[in-house]
Amino acid sequence: RTEQDREEKKTDSADWLGGGWLHKIIIESLSRNSLNWGNLPPRPCLSCRRRPPTSRAESAEMLSLSRSIGRRCLSRFRQSAHHRSCSSTAVVDQEPPKILITGGLGQLGRGLASRLRARYGRSSVILTDILKPTAGVVKDGPYRFADILDFKLLQEMIVNERITWMFHFSALLSAVGEQNTALALRVNIEGLHNVMELAKQYDLRLFVPSTIGAFGPTSPRNPTPDLTVQKPSTIYGVSKVHAELMGEYYHRKFGLDFRCLRLPGVISADTAPGGGTTDYAVHIFHEAIRNRAYKCYLREDTRLPMIYIDDCLRAMVEVMECDPRLLKQRVYNLQAISFTPAELAKEIRRHMSNFQITYEPDFRQQIADTWPQVLDDSRARADWGWKHLVDTPDLVELMLQYLSHHYEFNAGRQKSRATPSQQAGILGGVAAVAALQEGADVAEPRPAALVPLPALAQQVVQLARAQRRAGQRLSGPVAEQNVMAVVNHLEFVAAGAGVHSARRTSPNLPPPRRSLRTTEVAGTSSEARAASSWRGLPSAGAAEPLGDGWRCGCVTGQAYTVPPSSLRSSLSRLGIWLPLPPAPGRSTRSPRSILPGRDGGSEGDSGVGVSGPGRGCWPLPPLVSEVSAGGGLSNGEHFAKISEANASRLSGAKTRQGTFLANLMVSNKPTCGSNLKFNFLHHRYRIRHSSSFFAHRPPAPG
Ligand SMILES: NC(=O)c1ccc[n+]([C@@H]2O[C@H](COP(=O)([O-])OP(=O)(O)OC[C@H]3O[C@@H](n4cnc5c(N)ncnc54)[C@H](O)[C@@H]3O)[C@@H](O)[C@H]2O)c1
Numbered sequence: 001r002t003e004q005d006r007e008e009k010k011t012d013s014a015d016w017l018g019g020g021w022l023h024k025i026i027i028e029s030l031s032r033n034s035l036n037w038g039n040l041p042p043r044p045c046l047s048c049r050r051r052p053p054t055s056r057a058e059s060a061e062m063l064s065l066s067r068s069i070g071r072r073c074l075s076r077f078r079q080s081a082h083h084r085s086c087s088s089t090a091v092v093d094q095e096p097p098k099i100l101i102t103g104g105l106g107q108l109g110r111g112l113a114s115r116l117r118a119r120y121g122r123s124s125v126i127l128t129d130i131l132k133p134t135a136g137v138v139k140d141g142p143y144r145f146a147d148i149l150d151f152k153l154l155q156e157m158i159v160n161e162r163i164t165w166m167f168h169f170s171a172l173l174s175a176v177g178e179q180n181t182a183l184a185l186r187v188n189i190e191g192l193h194n195v196m197e198l199a200k201q202y203d204l205r206l207f208v209p210s211t212i213g214a215f216g217p218t219s220p221r222n223p224t225p226d227l228t229v230q231k232p233s234t235i236y237g238v239s240k241v242h243a244e245l246m247g248e249y250y251h252r253k254f255g256l257d258f259r260c261l262r263l264p265g266v267i268s269a270d271t272a273p274g275g276g277t278t279d280y281a282v283h284i285f286h287e288a289i290r291n292r293a294y295k296c297y298l299r300e301d302t303r304l305p306m307i308y309i310d311d312c313l314r315a316m317v318e319v320m321e322c323d324p325r326l327l328k329q330r331v332y333n334l335q336a337i338s339f340t341p342a343e344l345a346k347e348i349r350r351h352m353s354n355f356q357i358t359y360e361p362d363f364r365q366q367i368a369d370t371w372p373q374v375l376d377d378s379r380a381r382a383d384w385g386w387k388h389l390v391d392t393p394d395l396v397e398l399m400l401q402y403l404s405h406h407y408e409f410n411a412g413r414q415k416s417r418a419t420p421s422q423q424a425g426i427l428g429g430v431a432a433v434a435a436l437q438e439g440a441d442v443a444e445p446r447p448a449a450l451v452p453l454p455a456l457a458q459q460v461v462q463l464a465r466a467q468r469r470a471g472q473r474l475s476g477p478v479a480e481q482n483v484m485a486v487v488n489h490l491e492f493v494a495a496g497a498g499v500h501s502a503r504r505t506s507p508n509l510p511p512p513r514r515s516l517r518t519t520e521v522a523g524t525s526s527e528a529r530a531a532s533s534w535r536g537l538p539s540a541g542a543a544e545p546l547g548d549g550w551r552c553g554c555v556t557g558q559a560y561t562v563p564p565s566s567l568r569s570s571l572s573r574l575g576i577w578l579p580l581p582p583a584p585g586r587s588t589r590s591p592r593s594i595l596p597g598r599d600g601g602s603e604g605d606s607g608v609g610v611s612g613p614g615r616g617c618w619p620l621p622p623l624v625s626e627v628s629a630g631g632g633l634s635n636g637e638h639f640a641k642i643s644e645a646n647a648s649r650l651s652g653a654k655t656r657q658g659t660f661l662a663n664l665m666v667s668n669k670p671t672c673g674s675n676l677k678f679n680f681l682h683h684r685y686r687i688r689h690s691s692s693f694f695a696h697r698p699p700a701p702g
C-alpha cells in the first residue's frame with residue numbers, strides 16, 4: 001500500500017505520522033487473535049475473510065502472521081522518507097542497509113539482488129562473483145569482480161561502499177565439492193573465514209546459508225530437528241557445519257550479528273543450479289519440456305526437502321530484516337515441501353501425460369541417502385513467523401508454465417512481443433479457425449455459442465502447412481481458403497510480431513470433424529470473402545473477456561464465446577504465448593504475475609482486446625471511412641485520402657495503439673492490397689471499440 005501510494009504521490013503524511021493505518025492493523029490483529037482488547041469483537045480478516053481463530057493453535061498462527069505483517073510494516077515504515085527522521089524504536093534502522101552479495105551469479109544471488117533492490121533501491125545492493133557478468137546483470141545494478149579468497153579486495157569494497165549487510169553465497173555445492181575437495185576446502189572454509197573476519201571488523205550483519213547437507217547418516221531423517229547430531233559425510237556438509245559453528249562462536253564472543261538458515265534444495269526456473277545433489281528437481285522440468293523424458297540420477301524413492309526459489313528468497317530477506325530480539329538462535333532449519341523423484345514425476349504427468357522418467361542412480365545417491373527427508377522447522381515458524389507459500393502442485397505448475405514460455409520465446413525468430421492489436425488478431429484468428437472447423441454456422445451469428453477450441457485449430461494449421469509444403473494449390477471449397485487465410489494470418493502476425501509459432505509435429509492428428517461447405521461461407525461479409533481470396537492478408541480478429549469466457553470475433557462477422565482455458569491451451573499448442581488478462585470478476589493468476597522481471601512486458605500491456613479504463617483500453621479517436629474530396633478520384637486515391645486522414649487522427653491520439661495503426665497505414669501505399677488492409681484495420685478498430693459489433697454484422701466498408 002505504501003509503495004502504491006508513493007507511486008501515485010498520494011502519501012498522506014498526516015495519516016502516516018498519526019500511524020492511522022498501522023493502528024488499524026494492530027487493532028485488527030489483536031481482535032482477530034481474540035485478545036479481547038478494547039472490547040473489540042473478533043472479526044473476519046479484511047482481506048481473506050477467514051473467520052476469527054478459535055483454538056490456541058490458530059491464535060498462535062494468527063499471532064505469527066500478525067508479527068510478520070508488523071515486521072513488514074516496520075520495514076516499509078523505515079523506508080519511508082517521511083519517517084527517517086522520526087523513527088525511534090530500536091528495530092527501526094535509520095538508514096537502509098548497503099548490501100554486498102558474494103557468489104552472486106549462482107542460483108540464488110541474482111534473484112535475491114533484485115528482491116533487495118526493489119526494497120532498498122538499485123544501488124543499495126552490490127553483486128559480486130568471479131564470473132563474467134551478462135549484459136543483463138550489469139544493467140540490473142552494480143556488479144563487481146570479487147574472489148572470496150582475496151581478503152584485501154573484499155575489505156576495500158566493504159570500506160569504500162560503506163557496506164552494512166553481507167550475504168555470503170560463494171561455495172562449491174555438494175556434488176561438485178566431492179569432485180574437487182581441495183578447492184571446496186579453500187572456497188567454502190577459507191572464504192568463510194575471510195567473510196567472518198570482515199563482518200566482525202566492520203560490524204556487518206552477516207547471512208550465511210547452510211543446508212540440509214549439514215546433517216549426516218547419524219542424524220534423524222524424518223523429521224530432522226534444529227539441534228541434533230551433525231556428522232555430514234561430504235566436504236560440503238563439513239564446511240557448512242563449520243560455518244554454523246563459527247557464526248555462533250563469533251556471535252557469542254564478538255557480538256557478530258550472524259544469521260543462518262539450513263536451506264533445502266532450491267528449485268528455480270530462471271537460474272540454473274550450481275552442481276548439487278538436489279539439482280535433479282530442476283533439470284527434470286527442462287527435460288520434461290524439451291524431451292518429455294528424464295533420466296534421474298537418484299532412486300525413485302529418494303525423499304528430500306525442497307523449496308521454491310521465491311519462498312527461499314523471502315525467507316532470507318525476512319530473517320535478515322527480523323528484529324534480533326526475536327531470534328532465539330542463530331541457525332534455523334527451514335522446511336517447505338518434500339518429495340521423491342517418483343512423486344514429482346507423477347505431479348508433472350498431471351500436466352503432461354506422456355512424460356517418462358527412468359532411474360540410473362550415480363554417486364549422488366549416496367549423498368542423498370545421508371540427508372534429511374523432512375526438516376523440523378517449528379522454531380523458525382514460532383520465532384520469526386516463517387511460513388512457506390508454494391506447495392508441490394503449485395511449484396510444478398509454476399515451473400512448467402515459466403519454462404514452456406521461456407523455451408518457446410527463446411526459440412522465436414525475433415525476440416519482441418506482439419503488440420496488443422496483433423495479439424487480438426491472433427486470438428480472433430484462432431477463434432475463427434476453431435469456429436470454422438467446429439462447423440459453426442457462419443451464416444447465422446451465434447454470439448453465445450460456446451466453441452471448444454482445443455486441438456482443432458492446431459489440426460487446421462498442420463493440415464494447411466502440410467498442403468503448402470507439398471506445393472499443393474488449395475482448391476475445393478471456399479471454406480478451406482478462408483481457413484487458409486486465417487492460417488496465413490496467424491503466421492504473418494506471428495512472424496511480424498516475433499511471436500514464435502512452434503513447429504512441432506503433431507502425432508496422429510485425427511481428420512477434421514467435417515469440412516465446411518461453400519454455402520456456409522457464402523453468407524459471410526464481403527471482407528471475409530475478400531480476405532479468403534487474397535492470401536496473405538490478415539483476417540482481423542478481436543477478443544474480449546465476457547463472463548467466464550472470451551468473446552472472440554473475426555472478419556466473418558461472427559462472435560464466439562471461448563473459455564479462457566481452451567483459448568490458452570489452443571494458443572500454446574500453436575506455440576503462441578500470450579499473457580491473457582483474467583476475465584472480469586475472476587482472479588486468474590496470470591503468468592506475468594508469477595514471473596517478475598521477465599521479458600513478458602508489463603501487466604498493462606496484456607490487455608488483449610480488453611475494453612474499459614485501466615484494462616488495456618486505448619482511447620482512440622473515431623475513424624472516417626469516407627472523405628469528401630471532390631469528384632474524379634479513383635478508388636485508390638480515395639482510399640489514400642481516407643488512410644491519410646485516419647493516420648493523422650490516430651497518431652494525434654498519442655497512444656501506442658494509435659501510433660501502431662497510423663504507421664501501418666502510412667507504410668502501406670494505397671494499392672488495391674492496402675485498400676483491403678485499411679478495411680481490415682478499420683474493421684478491427686471497430687471490433688475493438690464498438691460494443692455493438694458482437695450483436696450486429698458490420699456494414700460493408702466504404
Ligand atoms: N541452491 C541450493 O539448492 C542451496 C541449498 C542450500 C544451501 N545453498 C547455499 O546457498 C549458497 C548459494 O547457492 P547457489 O545455489 O547460488 O550456488 P551456486 O553454485 O549456484 O553459486 C555459487 C557461486 O559462487 C561463486 N564462486 C565460486 N568460487 C568463488 C570464489 N572463489 N570467489 C567468489 N565466488 C565464487 C560461483 O561462481 C557461483 O556463482 C551456497 O552457499 C549454497 O551452499 C544452496
Ligand SMILES: C[C@@H](O)[C@H](N)C(=O)O
Nearest residue numbers: 173174211276277278
Ligand atoms: C541442498 C543444497 O545444499 C544443494 N542444492 C546441494 O544439493 O548441494
